[in-house]
Amino acid sequence: MKVVALVSGGKDSCYVMMKCIQYGHEIVALANLLPVDDSVDELDSYMYQTVGHQIIVSYAECMNVPLFRRRIRGSSSRHQKLSYQMTPDDEVEDLFVLLSEVKRQIPSITAVSSGAIASDYQRLRVESICSRLGLVSLAFLWKQDQTLLLQEMIANGIKAILVKVAAIGLDPSKHLGRDLAFMEPHLLKLKEIYGSNVCGEGGEYETLTLDCPLFTNARIVLDEFEVKLHSPDSIAPVGVLHPTVFHLEKKGDPDSNSLEKEPGLVFEVQGDGPSTPDSTRQRDSGTVEHTRNRVHLSKTGKENTFSICCWLEDSSQSSTGLREDLETVLTETESQLLKQGFNWQNVLYIHLYISDMSEFAVANETYVKFITHEKCPFGVPSRSTIELPLVQAGLGKAYVEVLVANDQSKRVLHVQSISSWAPSCIGPYSQATLHKGVLHMAGQLGLDPPTMNLRNEGAIAELDQALKNSEAIAEAFRCSISSSAILFVVFCSARTEQSERDQLHEKFVSFLDLAKSSRRVLDPMFLYILVPDLPKRALVEVKPVLYVEEDSETEDETRQDQFGEGDYGCWGYKPEEWYQDCVQKRVIDGKICVTVLSISAEVMKKLHEPEEEQELERVTRFCVYLLNKTLSENSFSWQDTTSLRIHFSTSLGVSVKRLSNIFETAFKELNEMSHGGRVAKEPIFNLVPVLGAGNSSASLHNVITCELFSLRS
Structure with missing residues (x-):
C-alpha cells in the first residue's frame, strides 16, 4: 500500500515507517501537526508530540518525500472520552483536515502509519479519522514488548535524542540531548526500580530522531539547544529541549552527481477541509421484501440476554440474490430488536451465515449499511462469518443470528489498525466482546x-x-x-x-x-x-x-448431580450409561452452563423404534430430554438460556421447516409435562445446517449437535 506517515519527530513514528517498508509498503508522504506559534515548544495536547517541531521541516529533504504540515487550531478538551466521535474544534479534526488534503493531492494513498504502542486514546482517534477517509491504519508497534522494541530501534539504526523528560530518575540537566542508545541502560534500570515504561509510553520522556535508515539524502545535526525547565519538582522535574541551531549533513559521495537528489516539498495545509462523508445516511429499503421471513426469538426471563435468529424460508421461489436476502433478514432483525425496545448497540455478537463465500464482499457491503459505529456508541458487536449449505436446507442465501443484552455493561475490543499484535x-x-463474565471472541x-x-x-x-x-x-x-x-x-x-x-x-x-x-x-x-x-x-x-x-x-465445572426420579420418565427414556457419552457440559461458578450434545448415526440406531414412532421425531425428543435433564440437574432453567444452536447435517435430507416443526412439537410436549415451570413458554432454538459436526476433528459425522448456553446471576 502507499502510505502517508504521521511523523512527530519521535523514535516511534520513524521506526513504524521502517516497519512499513519491511512489510512491503511504500512511504509516499509525511504528515505533521505543529503549534500555531513557532516559538512554542509543547502544546497541552493529548494527541500530538510537538517538542522539536522546529526540526521536522527537514524530514522532507532527508527522506525526499513531500511533507504536509498543519497548525493545530483545535482544543484537546473538546472530546475526552476514550472512543471518539466527530467533534467540531477538537484537535483531532485538525488531523482530519490534514489527511484530507494529503489524500486530495495524492489520491493513490490508501494507508496511514502511526507510532502508537500502548495508547488506546491515540489509536482510536487515528482509526476514527482513517475510517472517515476510507484509509487503513497501520500501527506495527502496537502492543509490542517495550524493552524488546527499544532494543530493536537502536539495533536498526534509529538515532534519536531525548527532548523531554518528566519522570523520576530523569534529570533535564543531565539527560536532555542524550542519545537513545546512551540512555538505554539507564531506562532499563528505571524500569526495574520504578516500573517505568522504557519506550516512554507513560509520558516519561519524548525523543527527536536525527537520523535513521530512511534518511537517505541527509541526516540532521543539532548544533545548539536550550534546556527549558517547565517544572523544578525535586522528584520528577519536567524539562524540554529547545533547538536553536541545526544543519543537514548530506549522505553519500559529495563528488557524485548521481547522489544529488531533489529535496521533498513542504506543504502548509490551511482551511477547514472537506466535510465528513455521510456515513449515516439512510438506506433505501423500499425494495425489501419481508413476506418470506421466519423469525425465531428467544428471551431469558432473568438475565434479559437473548438471541434472535432470522432466515428466509421456501427457497423454491426464485432467489433475489445474496444482497437482497441479507438486506431482508437484517431489516427483519432490526425490526425485532425495536419491538423488544432495543437496537444494534445492544447486540453483543452476530453470526453471519451466507450461501456463497465468493460473495463475501457483497455481504460485507450490505452488513455495513445496518451495523455502524454511529449506531453502536458503546462498541460494535463481534462477528463470525461462515458459508453454510443454506439453499440445500431449504433456506435463502443469508441467515443472521444475533446475541442481545438489555444493558450497556459490555466491554468491546475493536482494533482497526494493522499491527503485529493480532x-x-x-x-x-x-475482535471480542465481554459481557457478564463471558468473553465472546470473533x-x-x-x-x-x-x-x-x-x-x-x-x-x-x-x-x-x-x-x-x-x-x-x-x-x-x-x-x-x-x-x-x-x-x-x-x-x-x-x-x-x-x-x-x-x-x-x-x-x-x-x-x-x-x-x-x-x-x-x-x-x-x-x-x-x-x-x-x-x-x-x-x-x-x-x-x-x-x-x-x-x-x-x-466451582467443580463437571459436577454430576443426581436427577429426580420423575425426570427420566419423560417419553419413556430411562437413565443408561451410554447417554453420558452424548453430553459434554461445563458449569462455571453456578452462573454459566454450557452443554454440547452430539447425536451420531450410532445413537440414532439405538433410538430407532419404528413400531413406536418415526426415527427423527424420537431423536429430537431425545435431544430435548437430555438438554432439559442437564439444565435441571445443575439447577438451571430454560429461562436462563441465552442461545440454543442446533447444528444438523444436510445428510439427514430434511428441510429446516420440517425440522423446526418437529423440535417445536418436542418442546411443546415437554412444556405440557413440566410441573415446575422450568421450561420456556416458547421453544428457544436456532437451526443451523452444516455438512457435519463432532467433538473430535477426526470424526465429523454427527447428524445433530446441540450447543446450549445458559447464564444467570
Whole structure:
C-alpha cells in the first residue's frame, strides 16, 4: 500500500515507517501537526508530540518525500472520552483536515502509519479519522514488548535524542540531548526500580530522531539547544529541549552527481477541509421484501440476554440474490430488536451465515449499511462469518443470528489498525466482546497480523496461528485461552484433507498444554463443524468462548448431580450409561452452563423404534430430554438460556421447516409435562445446517449437535 506517515519527530513514528517498508509498503508522504506559534515548544495536547517541531521541516529533504504540515487550531478538551466521535474544534479534526488534503493531492494513498504502542486514546482517534477517509491504519508497534522494541530501534539504526523528560530518575540537566542508545541502560534500570515504561509510553520522556535508515539524502545535526525547565519538582522535574541551531549533513559521495537528489516539498495545509462523508445516511429499503421471513426469538426471563435468529424460508421461489436476502433478514432483525425496545448497540455478537463465500464482499457491503459505529456508541458487536449449505436446507442465501443484552455493561475490543499484535478488524465488527463474565471472541483465522495474509502451510499451520491470535486478544482482557476457555467452536472447511482433520485436535491440545501458565484451568469443550467454505478461503476458523469474571473461584465445572426420579420418565427414556457419552457440559461458578450434545448415526440406531414412532421425531425428543435433564440437574432453567444452536447435517435430507416443526412439537410436549415451570413458554432454538459436526476433528459425522448456553446471576 502507499502510505502517508504521521511523523512527530519521535523514535516511534520513524521506526513504524521502517516497519512499513519491511512489510512491503511504500512511504509516499509525511504528515505533521505543529503549534500555531513557532516559538512554542509543547502544546497541552493529548494527541500530538510537538517538542522539536522546529526540526521536522527537514524530514522532507532527508527522506525526499513531500511533507504536509498543519497548525493545530483545535482544543484537546473538546472530546475526552476514550472512543471518539466527530467533534467540531477538537484537535483531532485538525488531523482530519490534514489527511484530507494529503489524500486530495495524492489520491493513490490508501494507508496511514502511526507510532502508537500502548495508547488506546491515540489509536482510536487515528482509526476514527482513517475510517472517515476510507484509509487503513497501520500501527506495527502496537502492543509490542517495550524493552524488546527499544532494543530493536537502536539495533536498526534509529538515532534519536531525548527532548523531554518528566519522570523520576530523569534529570533535564543531565539527560536532555542524550542519545537513545546512551540512555538505554539507564531506562532499563528505571524500569526495574520504578516500573517505568522504557519506550516512554507513560509520558516519561519524548525523543527527536536525527537520523535513521530512511534518511537517505541527509541526516540532521543539532548544533545548539536550550534546556527549558517547565517544572523544578525535586522528584520528577519536567524539562524540554529547545533547538536553536541545526544543519543537514548530506549522505553519500559529495563528488557524485548521481547522489544529488531533489529535496521533498513542504506543504502548509490551511482551511477547514472537506466535510465528513455521510456515513449515516439512510438506506433505501423500499425494495425489501419481508413476506418470506421466519423469525425465531428467544428471551431469558432473568438475565434479559437473548438471541434472535432470522432466515428466509421456501427457497423454491426464485432467489433475489445474496444482497437482497441479507438486506431482508437484517431489516427483519432490526425490526425485532425495536419491538423488544432495543437496537444494534445492544447486540453483543452476530453470526453471519451466507450461501456463497465468493460473495463475501457483497455481504460485507450490505452488513455495513445496518451495523455502524454511529449506531453502536458503546462498541460494535463481534462477528463470525461462515458459508453454510443454506439453499440445500431449504433456506435463502443469508441467515443472521444475533446475541442481545438489555444493558450497556459490555466491554468491546475493536482494533482497526494493522499491527503485529493480532488481526485487525477494519469495519464495524470487533475482535471480542465481554459481557457478564463471558468473553465472546470473533471467529479467528490463521492470519499473520502484520500482513493480514493466511498462513499457507496448510490447516495445522492456520490453526496454530489462529490460536496465537486468540491468545493475544485474550491477553488484552487479562486472561488466557489456555486457562479461561469454556468452549472452542472450530469450523473446518470441506477443502481440508482428512489427514489434516485427524491432526487438528491433537495440535489444539498440544498448544493449550504448552500455553498453560495458570493454576485455574477450566478444561474447555470442543465442537468441530464441517462447512463448505470460510473467509479468505481459509481451512480453519476458531471461535473461542471464555470466562473472565474477576475475583471469583471456579466451582467443580463437571459436577454430576443426581436427577429426580420423575425426570427420566419423560417419553419413556430411562437413565443408561451410554447417554453420558452424548453430553459434554461445563458449569462455571453456578452462573454459566454450557452443554454440547452430539447425536451420531450410532445413537440414532439405538433410538430407532419404528413400531413406536418415526426415527427423527424420537431423536429430537431425545435431544430435548437430555438438554432439559442437564439444565435441571445443575439447577438451571430454560429461562436462563441465552442461545440454543442446533447444528444438523444436510445428510439427514430434511428441510429446516420440517425440522423446526418437529423440535417445536418436542418442546411443546415437554412444556405440557413440566410441573415446575422450568421450561420456556416458547421453544428457544436456532437451526443451523452444516455438512457435519463432532467433538473430535477426526470424526465429523454427527447428524445433530446441540450447543446450549445458559447464564444467570
